[in-house]
Amino acid sequence: MRALVLVRPERIELQQRDVPTLGPGEVLLKVEATTLCGTDLRIISGAKTAGVRAGVVLGHEIAGRIAAVGEGVENYQVGQQATPSIVLSCNRCRVCLLGYEHLCEHLQLIGYEIDGGLADYCLIPARAVAQGNLITTRSEVKPTHLALAEPLSCCLNGLNQYGVNAGDVVAILGAGPIGLLHLQLAQASGASQVIVSNRSVSRREPAAALGALAVGPDEVGHAVADATGGLGADVVVVCIGEPALATTALELARPGGRVNYFAGFPKGSTAEVDVNLVHYKELTVTGGSNARRRDVQAAVRLLESGALNADAVVTHTFGLDQAEAAYDAVRDRLGVKIAVTP
Ligand SMILES: [Zn+2]
Ligand SMILES: [Zn+2]
Numbered sequence: 026m027r028a029l030v031l032v033r034p035e036r037i038e039l040q041q042r043d044v045p046t047l048g049p050g051e052v053l054l055k056v057e058a059t060t061l062c063g064t065d066l067r068i069i070s071g072a073k074t075a076g077v078r079a080g081v082v083l084g085h086e087i088a089g090r091i092a093a094v095g096e097g098v099e100n101y102q103v104g105q106q107a108t109p110s111i112v113l114s115c116n117r118c119r120v121c122l123l124g125y126e127h128l129c130e131h132l133q134l135i136g137y138e139i140d141g142g143l144a145d146y147c148l149i150p151a152r153a154v155a156q157g158n159l160i161t162t163r164s165e166v167k168p169t170h171l172a173l174a175e176p177l178s179c180c181l182n183g184l185n186q187y188g189v190n191a192g193d194v195v196a197i198l199g200a201g202p203i204g205l206l207h208l209q210l211a212q213a214s215g216a217s218q219v220i221v222s223n224r225s226v227s228r229r230e231p232a233a234a235l236g237a238l239a240v241g242p243d244e245v246g247h248a249v250a251d252a253t254g255g256l257g258a259d260v261v262v263v264c265i266g267e268p269a270l271a272t273t274a275l276e277l278a279r280p281g282g283r284v285n286y287f288a289g290f291p292k293g294s295t296a297e298v299d300v301n302l303v304h305y306k307e308l309t310v311t312g313g314s315n316a317r318r319r320d321v322q323a324a325v326r327l328l329e330s331g332a333l334n335a336d337a338v339v340t341h342t343f344g345l346d347q348a349e350a351a352y353d354a355v356r357d358r359l360g361v362k363i364a365v366t367p
Pocket of ligand 2: 114115116117118119120121122126129130131132
């Protein structure tokens with residue numbers, strides 16, 4: 026089979042590999058689509074090395090169909106459409122026992138350490154199968170849409186922390202794929218208005234088409250003030266890892282409001298923030314990293330329901346043979362999100 030392999034930082038290669046042989050408890054997925062993520066670029070460039078194995082098959086936003094099930098596998102049948110929760114947690118460390126399996130002290134990720142979805146087939150390890158990491162669909166979902174279950178699950182983990190109540194005004198900093206998913210989750214949660222900011226005019230267009238007020242970074246303060254009579258946004262979600270936005274977000278929030286630093290910031294970066302904004306406005310500040318299995322399940326249900334416009338997010342598709350060109354296109358910011366289909 027073909028597989029896009031991270032040979033070492035700054036070197037990826039489409040290789041021929043044997044189709045994985047199926048051991049007891051394992052499931053073999055025939056990959057139908059894998060969407061590419063900004064984190065992949067950081068892995069390829071070497072900016073992200075933690076939990077990444079040289080020689081790994083890249084791709085962690087995976088939609089497939091069960092091609093074979095190993096001995097002893099119950100609850101899964103050949104032919105079922107499925108997507109994996111990529112977080113393999115140990116379920117016994119202190120963090121897992123506290124209910125944060127997605128922050129497990131021993132976590133391993135598919136597409137980082139365990140072979141991922143940029144291949145014709147993807148083997149789901151027995152441990153993942155036994156823990157219910159493989160989520161099947163109840164009704165068919167377009168594969169390029171089902172691949173969004175992973176990023177969407179991460180956004181749902183964020184949403185569960187910041188919360189959107191009916192009528193809320195929500196400000197989202199960043200109109201990339203993640204910003205567009207938070208936008209749609211806010212709308213689905215009953216936000217009265219969503220304001221999305223992005224420097225690039227072309228990136229603002231899809232947000233506007235989805236019904237957001239899309240503005241440049243210099244206009245977002247005025248837009249939020251206009252929408253809230255000067256009070257500030259109920260919720261601010263930071264979807265760009267730019268340290269300067271840390272304070273902007275605190276400024277945009279209303280008294281008693283919620284701020285979520287959803288994007289990861291560059292390793293080692295620090296930001297100077299006016300901590301009195303948190304103190305005097307009694308802000309609730311949260312983060313977001315990875316997702317629990319239950320978030321992936323909720324993401325699949327949402328994608329099945331058709332409540333989200335996935336076509337607004339997945340705008341381009343490349344063949345697996347063009348996977349390297351697809352990453353170049355991500356680097357060049359082609360469209361919103363790019364899918365690779367075998
Ligand atoms: Zn990702
Ligand atoms: Zn653990």
